Amino acid sequence: MKYFWKLNAVSAIFGALLGISSELMVNVYRISRIWEWELGAVVSGVDRINIGIAALSLILGAFIVWRWLEGRVSSYWSLLLWIPYFVLFVFLAAQLFPETYQGDRPAPVTGLIIIAMTIAYPFYLALPVSLGVWLNRRQKRGVPAIPIE
Template sequence: MKYFWKLNAVSAILGALIFISTELMVNVYRISRIGEWELGAVVDGVERINIGLAALAPILIAFMVWKWLEGRASTYWSLLLWVPYFVMFVSVFAKLFPETHQGDRPAPVTGLIIIAMTIAYPFYLALPVSLGFWLSRRQKREDSVIPIE
């Protein structure tokens, strides 16, 4: 049962990573309006945050899979279990922070970008999950985790 909770915690973190990225993209106009910042500065900041998340997420994911998920084959379920958490996060955010200002609506192409991101996300996750799985299996065999010869 403990493994079940760990798998769901990892899946929730995976869902939160894409949620943060998509919500920042969708809400640039709202952030600009409420923070009274220039739109260009907000867009640049969102791009930097998304690039930082994209760069650090594989390391975080591989580490979580390696340390928490114990090298079980059911680790790969996390490649699908992030979806309900992502939907839940988006639904809760939309209920808590409804769109009240007409100018806060994102550009129509933003939806297409988010669709492409959600389709590509499992493939993006596959490599760090596989790496963490491999490291965990290698550690169980008591080989050196990082082969240095």
Template sequence: MVSILYAFIVLIPIQLMGNVYRISRLTTWEIDTVNMLIAAIIIVDVIGGTILLLLLTRKWLGDRKANFWTVILWIPYFVLFTYLIASLFPITYGGDAPNPVTGLIALGGLIVYPVYILILNFLGFTTKNKKLNPA
């Protein structure tokens, strides 16, 4: 379940960045408005997701070293969810295609994301041990 949440945390910003033109066309909002809204959603997603996953990692996974498997296990869920969204909501209008730079930003984020998960798991692992052993 934690791996599914990790996949959703990265899926939401990537899908929003890739669908800026579609959101603008369907809502008739200006591109700047859509970009500012998406930036706000991404900030809330990152901050809220970090807090939520840190708490869930401590509660559900505990101090087991097996929780570090989530560094890899989010990838199949991310691929599955991306495939489902692309299949259910294909880009049929050429003007909705994202900029090439969006793909580079997404790739950069996906490369750094396992390090982020590793840091969250390490923080959840060490803070749980400090609370149990105060000495």
């Protein structure tokens, strides 16, 4: 039962990472208006944050699967279990921060980008999950998980 909660916590982290990324993309106009920053600076900052989130999810995901989920094959369930957490995160963000100004509506192409990100995300997550499982199997065989010379 303890592993079940760990798996759900990891899935919630994966869902939150994509949720934060998509919410930042949707709210660039709102961030620009409220903080009175130039739109180009906000878009550039959001792009940098999204790249950082992508790198963080690779490194953090592999480490969490390796250490916390013990590299079990059932870790692959996190490739599907992040979806309800992502939906919950986006729903809560929409309820907590409703759109009150029509100028804050994102461009229509933003929705298509988020749909593409959501479709590609399980394939993207397969890399850190597989890496974590591989590192654990390597460690169990007695070979150093990360060969540092």
